Amino acid sequence: MSKKAKKAVLLVQLGTPNAPNTSEVRKYLTEFLMDPRVMDIPYVSRTLLVKGIIVPRRASKSAHTYSTIWDKETGSPLMYYSEIQRDLLQESLGEEYHVELAMRYQEPSIAKAMKKLEGMFLESLTVIPLFPQYASATSGSVIDRVMEVMRSWQYFPKLQFVSSYCEDxxxxxxxxxxxxxxxxxxxxxxxxxxxxxxxxxxxxxxxxxxxxxxxxxxxxxxxxxxxxxxxxxxxxxxxxxxxxxxxxxxxxxxxxxxxxxxxxxxxxxxxxxxxxxxxxxxxxxxxxxxxxxxxxxxxxxxxxxxxxxxxxxxxxxxxxxVESLNTHPKWIQALKKMVLENGN
Missing domain, CATH: 3.40.50.1400 (Rossmann fold)
Structure with a gap:
């Protein structure tokens, strides 16, 4: 963590299991599907559906699927590319900024990432959900969780959310x-x-x-x-x-x-x-x-x-x-532009 950084960027992806096995996939699916912005039905019905039907039926099959795309050295592809995106954006922005990565579900959690940022006594924070098109179940859920975590903060930096960039x-x-x-x-x-x-x-x-x-x-x-x-x-x-x-x-x-x-x-x-x-x-x-x-x-x-x-x-x-954005230099430029154009 840079001692000079007074501005921060929080990149937030959807999430991934910690490992491609049934136990970890069950944890991931449960946290994901119990989000009321994802499964927007009453809590009791959501609990019965998610924990009683969907997760027990899907966890083992999903674990097998994850095992087919999991790299022995780099692990989850989503985590692998997200960490590189974070590091490349940090390099591009320089030591004036601190770039943190979080997952909406599982690790590294938004709460843990925000705990690091809270201790930096920031001047500004830009939150970029890594979903180009806004939806309440994706970007909306990220923004909701960030604001929930920040309720306990005793100071508030300038806060910016980049909610969509569908035509960037x-x-x-x-x-x-x-x-x-x-x-x-x-x-x-x-x-x-x-x-x-x-x-x-x-x-x-x-x-x-x-x-x-x-x-x-x-x-x-x-x-x-x-x-x-x-x-x-x-x-x-x-x-x-x-x-x-x-x-x-x-x-x-x-x-x-x-x-x-x-x-x-x-x-x-x-x-x-x-x-x-x-x-x-x-x-x-x-x-x-x-x-x-x-x-x-x-x-x-x-x-x-x-x-x-x-x-x-x-x-x-x-x-x-068609390959996704992954580590393309222009995608990192796009992220940097979002930070700078949002007044950070």
Whole structure:
């Protein structure tokens, strides 16, 4: 910890199990799914569902999946890339700043990271949730937890939250450059697959409860960037990438992955989209996952293994994945710009 640092940055990722075994995955899933912003149902119902049904059924299978992407030397891919992002941002900002990394669920926890920062008697703190598109279940949960921890602080530095950056030009550049490592002309179709949310959560961002988008997929979401509409921001990210790469209309689709339970989630689902494309005779797909700034279980397994196998079973041939932002220098520049532009 630099003695000169009076400004701090807290990067917050979603989280990862401490190890790829059933016990650790059970802890991770329980903490994650018991968050009321993630499972936004009454506490008793949430407890019965999470601890009584979901976690017991999923922990062992998820542990096996984590073991397939876990590196013997570097461990969790999400943690590996997040720690490098932290270190590179620290190097870029210099000793005037102190950059800390936390996970919303499991370790290093937000509480432990904030404890370190509290003792620095900071002038300012910028919190950057590592989710480009705002959602209450992701960025909102991070901000909520940071404010909860800070309630016990006896002093308050200047505090800034970067709640979304869905169209950040440098971020778009990185995804585009990573896509151009592939022979774009050889693909039949491009998929922009984002993490899913229950449909009911989209309406909760409007305190007036008068949203004029009954199906949560209206044309305005595809044309405008509404400040706290997750769906709108996903379309905004897609538009920026499509424009950057000159992908023609009709040759790409927006879809949503990782749904849970029987309640309606944002559609179209990625799995359904893959099935439909296979039925249409599409053979080779390139998939973007712009909701993630580091490769993780959702990109390394869910898309590249699970969905790819489904596509092939339906008659498709190849599913390739665009690498995430990971340690790209322009992504570090983007993070630095967010810090400096937010008055820190």
């Amino acid at each position: 030009p440098l971020m778009i550049d990185v995804f585009a450059e990573n896509a151009q490592k592939h022979d774009l002309a050889s693909y039949d179709h491009f998929l922009f697959s984002y993490h899913g949310l229950p449909v009911r959560q989209l309406g909760k961002v409007d305190p007036s409860k008068q949203l004029t988008c009954p199906d949560f997929g209206c044309d305005s979401c595809k044309q405008d960037v509404k400040p706290y509409c997750y769906l709108s921001q996903c379309y905004a990210t897609t538009r920026a990438l499509v424009k950057k790469l000159n992908i023609p209309e009709g040759k790409y689709s927006v879809c949503f992955q990782s749904r849970l339970g029987k309640t309606p989630w944002i559609q179209p689902y990625t799995s359904d989209t893959l099935h439909n494309l296979a039925k249409e005779g599409k053979k080779k797909l390139l998939v973007f996952s712009p909701a993630f700034v580091a490769d993780c279980i959702e990109t390394l397994d869910e898309i590249q293994v699970e969905y790819a196998n489904e596509f092939k079973e339906m008659g498709g041939e190849e599913v390739h994945m």
